[in-house]
Every structure is written in C-alpha cells, then in structure tokens.
Amino acid sequence: MDAPITEDMSQLFGAGDMYMTVEDVYKFDEALLSGQLISKKGVGRLLQKGAGKYGFGMYDFGDYHISRGVLYGYESANVFTKDHTKKVILLTNARDRSSKKAFYIYTRKILEIMEKN
Secondary structure, eight states: OOOOOOOOOTTOTTSSSOOOOHHHHHHHHHHHHTTSSSOHHHHHHHTOOOSTTBOSSOEEOSSEEEEEEEETTEEEEEEEETTSOOEEEEEESOOOTTOTTHHHHHHHHHHHHHHHO
C-alpha cells in the first residue's frame, strides 16, 4: 500500500490560513458588488474578461462569473450572475479529481433551477 501524500501547508498564507462560511462569502459578495469594498469602476475592472474566460480573479461564463479555490482535497466556488441577482456558493472537503469540471456543471444546474423558481 502506498503511503498517503502529505502536503506542507505551513506557507500557504491566505489559502490555508483563513476560512469563510457561506454566510461570510455572501456578505463579501454583497459588499463587493455594491461598491462598498472597491469602487464600482473597480468592480467592473475585476469582472472584466481577460484572455480566454479568465480575467482579474474571476472566470466569465457568459451569464455568470465564478471564482474557484482548490487546495488538497478542498474546493470552493463563488458564483454570481451578471445582473448580480443570483448567487451560488459551493464549499466542499471532498474534491473529485476525476471530474475537474464538476463544479461548473453543478453551478450551471443550480442556476437553471433558480431560473425556474
């Protein structure tokens, strides 16, 4: 049997040293998108599409933006629609490496359900 892989998490600063609840992420989104954290112009720049789908910290998937975090078995997604009316926040400690696009699929399905309601 192979020995489990252990990671040195002592130098992660920000990725491994902090955490947020779903409520915290939601409050962050509300403050960010309303211009309370940075100016509305800054928010526009943050959400600006760069080369490909990735811009300044967010991926642009047409009708929604997504920011993902991945760290040794943990994964998160912070998603909001372009009109900022719908938000999806996914946090997990069970990352499935066999399906790298799983969070995008889950996000799309959740947004589709939200559109119907």
